[in-house]
Amino acid sequence: MIRKRTNDRSANRPQRSTIWQKCTSLRALKEAHAFVLVNGFNSNPSALREIIFAGAVTISGTIEYAHQLFAHITEPDNFIWNTMIRGSAQSPDPLNAISIYKRMEDRHVKPDNFTFPFVLKACTRLSWVKMGFGFHGKVVKYGFQSNTFIRNTLIYFHANCGELSVARALFDESAKRDVVPWSALTAGYARRGELGIARQLFDEMPVRDLVSWNVMITGYVKQGEMESARKLFNKVPKRDVVTWNAMIAGYVLCGLNEQALEMFEEMGSVGERPDEVTILSLLSACADLGNLDAGQKIHCNLLEICSGDLSILLGNALIDMYAKCGNIERALDVFRGMRDRDVSTWNSVIGGLAFHGHAKESIDLFIKMRRLKVRPNEITFVGVLVACSHAGKVEEGRGYFNLMKNEYKIEPNIRHCGCMVDLLGRAGQLKEAFEFIDSMEIEPNAIVWRTLLGACRIHGNVELARRANERLLEMRRDQSGDYVLLSNIYASRGEWDGVEKMRKLMDDSGVRKEPGFSLIEADDRALMQFLFDSKPQWKSRISNR
DNA sequence: GTAGGGTTAG
Incomplete structure (x- = not known):
């Protein structure tokens, strides 16, 4: 009925079989819902379940709407219960999946073979080991332990939550071990850093698919073993975007940003198209390199991939890239163009402005952020304090420092304290800076003293x-304490060889050669030289006063 | 309608 009417209105559009396939946005969903409301559910008994399915599972970000619809159904059938659990499990708030399951139980609706994979997925995403074990028990109670899907999901859950012995036992007991749990187990070991076992499992696989290869490559990447990853990457029979992403992210993780960009070139030359994950890694590489040209090209690539709204993650990465590459205007453009923002978005732009000397703009944005009731976090305050410090706004800086402690209950960390010392010190309030350090609740580090x-x-x-x-x-x-201690131990035993070795070690390792060390150990004359070193900047500061 | 791989910043 629905289908017919819809097609009447748009006879030229390709006919699709179900509502949930047709709905691709919240708007379409609401339209379908309205249609059903107007025409009565009797016109299409399955319409509501299809709309719920679309809202909960197919369209991302519409789970709330599905919840609203679900609340109006007096007697949901198993499919609808499962759909809601499934959608919640994959939503940003997987806890809902568990509470829906509980409601299902309270209403004495028996879970079926579809229910458990979904609740287990929620437990995995929550890393909720206890709850997962509970569901494992229920699987046994309901007699589902030999169901392949459920068994595989259990293996995945245990492997993912670090219960590898349980995962292994389930796997070993399986009558048929197919590639899915095999890879899940491999991934579990790799994630825990047990690459040897992972590799053995990988080598023993009778059949490998793309995911198996990706799991193993990712395993190496995550442990920073890029050479092993590269070897597998060269051998893999087929690559997809995940394979490429794993390698690119790996290079970025190791700080081999140039290699990451080269990898991306290579990816393009074989015709593999990047996705959002690729772009995220690459933007990070460009930011680290300060390579604006490359960053802009990546931005263009991104625009080709996603027409329409940027995700918060990508927006933040773009702001960060532009700010670190020195183009604060473009960073602000991205910021202004973002529809949804989170605290990191504000942090990126407030910090970016602050580090580029746009103190006023930075602080203005912080004020705006508070007005919009976005709760700042400790990183926000680093940006704000840097801004105050650069602008010489001592009292404002003190005010924000107190605001952070008193209103937001954020304990100052060493970076906040460093900013305060810098703020006071730059402004010439040296005594106050000294007192500030003495009053700090955390141990000052060398950077703080060096700032002063x-x-x-x-x-x-x-x-x-x-x-x-x-x-x-x-x-x-203190820092060379370990060496001194060892050296003393040697000396007390009369092992002068050891003392010599330690001295050599200290020299070689740079303990005595750190920048500024010669000054520190030097006499007053050297200190004076440092203090009154006739650097142009110093001269001009003096003459300005 | 069910299971396995990749995700910014500080």
Whole structure:
């Protein structure tokens, strides 16, 4: 009935068999729903289940709507229960799958063979081991343990949640071991870093498919073993976008950004098209390299792939790339063009502006963010404090530091404290900076002291510089503590050879050669030299005052 | 209508 009417209105469009295939957006879904409401459910008894299926499973981001529809059904059948569990399990909030299952049980609806793979998927995504074990028990209780799908999902669940012995036992007991659980188990071992076992499983597979290869390649990649990954990559009989993505992400992870870009070139030359995952890795590579040209090309590639809205993830990566490559205007363009934003979006743009010296814009955006009730996190405040520091806004900076602690209950970390020392120090409030460090609840690190020392240098405060230097020196002694300790042990045993070896080790490893170390161990004259080193910037600062 | 692989930043 529905189909007929719809086709009447659009006779030229290709005919499709079901509603859930036809609906590709929330809007289409609502239209279908409205149609059914107007014409009565009797006109098409299966219409509602199809709409729910579309909302829960087929279209992403419409699970809420499916929940609303579901709430109006007085007696859902198993298909509808399962559909809702399935959709929830794959949604951003898999916990709903569990609660729907509970409701199903409360209403004495018996789960069937379709139910368990879905709830187990939810447990896997939640890493909810206890709950998963509970469902494992129910599988046995309902007599589903020999169902291939359920068994394979159980293996996947246990392998994914680190219960490899259970996964292994289930696998070993299986009458027929097909490639799906075989790969799942391999992935489980690889994820835990047990590449030897993973590789053995991989080698023993009677049949391998693309996923098996990808699992093994990804295993190597995740452990940073790019050479082994590359060897397999060269041998793999067939590659898909996941294979390429694994390699590209691997190179980025290892900091081999150039190689990642080369890999992408190669990917294009064999006609494999990138997807959003490819682009995410590549943007990260460009950001790291500061390669704006490459970044812009990747951006163009992205526009070819996804017409319409950018995902938050991609938008954030773009902002970050443009900001790190020095094109803050483009970063802002992306920011303005984003419909949905999360806290990371704001962080990227606030931090980007701050690090490029656009302090006012950065702080303005922070104010706007708060107005829009987006809750800042600790990273937001690093950006804000950097902005204040660059702009010399001491009181504002102090205010935000307190706001972070008092209103948002965020404990200052070492970076926030470093920013505060920088802020006070740059502004010439050296005594306050010193007091700030002393009042810190966390242990100051060498960077904090060096920041203060740098500020003392700028403002020519010898006395405080000497004190900061002493503290830095203590710090360095601590850092080389292990060596000194060992060296002393050798000495106390009269093993002078060992002492010599340790000294050599200390020299070789750079413990005594770190930048600034010579200064720190040096006498006052060297300290003075450092402080009054006639660098142009220093001269101009003095003459401006 | 059911199971396995890849995801930014700080």
